[in-house]
Amino acid sequence: xxxxxxxxxxxxxxxxxxxxxxxxxxxxxxxxxxxxxxxxxxxxxxxxxxxxxxxxxxxxxxxxxxxxxxxxxxxxxxxxxxxxxxxxxxxxxxxxxxxxxxxxxxxxxxxxxxxxxxxxxxxxxxxxxxxxxxxxxxxxxxxxxxxxxxxxxxxxxxxxxxxxxxxxxxxxxxxxxxxxxx
Numbered sequence: 183x184x185x186x187x188x189x190x191x192x193x194x195x196x197x198x199x200x201x202x203x204x205x206x207x208x209x210x211x212x213x214x215x216x217x218x219x220x221x222x223x224x225x226x227x228x229x230x231x232x233x234x235x236x237x238x239x240x241x242x243x244x245x246x247x248x249x250x251x252x253x254x255x256x257x258x259x260x261x262x263x264x265x266x267x268x269x270x271x272x273x274x275x276x277x278x279x280x281x282x283x284x285x286x287x288x289x290x291x292x293x294x295x296x297x298x299x300x301x302x303x304x305x306x307x308x309x310x311x312x313x314x315x316x317x318x319x320x321x322x323x324x325x326x327x328x329x330x331x332x333x334x335x336x337x338x339x340x341x342x343x344x345x346x347x348x349x350x351x352x353x354x355x356x357x358x359x360x361x362x363x364x
Contacts, residue, residue, distance in 0.1 A: 234318035237267060237343065243296060244272045244321075244339050251288035253337060254278040262355055268348035270341040276334025286310065286325040286337050293321070320344050 235243075245255065256275035279285050290312060294300060298314040298321060309329070314321040321341040329336030342348065 234343075234345070235316075237270060240319055240341050241270045241272070244270060244293070244341060247289045247292035247296070248272060248274065248285070248337075248339060250292065252279055252281075252285040253289065258338075264351055264355055265348075268343045268351055270339075272339040274335075274337040276330055276336065277332075279335070279337070282327070282335040282337050283308070283325060286323070289337075289339070290314075290323055293323075315344075318343060318345050 249255070253274040256273050258271035258273040261269055261271060274282065274285070276282060293314060296316075298316045300312060301315050301320075302313040304311045308327045310323075310325045312323045314323065319341050321339060324336065324338045324340075326336040328334070342352070
């Protein structure tokens with residue numbers, strides 16, 4: 183249980199740190215998977231022989247599962263330009279879903295049916311944070327009733343490529359955001 187809480191806390195910290203400013207990158211503002219001007223090479227392609235899906239395939243899988251479950255996508259928080267080829271943020275529009283917990287559970291069931299393996303879960307009252315792994319990707323699925331400033335439910339699916347190239351980019355981004363200001 184301690185590992186699950188640590189993983190959830192670490193994921194939350196990464197989201198808070200990584201969510202600080204996008205630098206106004208136009209490719210990112212359109213929600214593009216293309217690398218930004220300051221970005222990196224795209225995540226590994228599905229055809230590279232590694233057996234790991236590319237970012238477009240993972241994004242499509244998450245979006246298909248969530249929309250089939252009744253969610254409508256909202257514009258997600260911005261991803262730092264250097265990380266756009268390594269991370270996906272899919273967030274629901276809480277105002278447009280009838281039963282967000284049912285939709286969350288259905289999305290998770292579809293993803294686990296697609297070979298995402300649950301690696302941790304934390305439930306506290308009505309909130310749920312679950313972690314999943316699949317072929318070089320780590321997914322955090324969050325359901326938090328009335329978790330948004332406007333009082334709507336927060337349902338979010340964040341996937342990160344766990345390969346060495348992306349790990350290096352995440353470490354560089356974290357170091358940049360945590361270095362002392364002069």
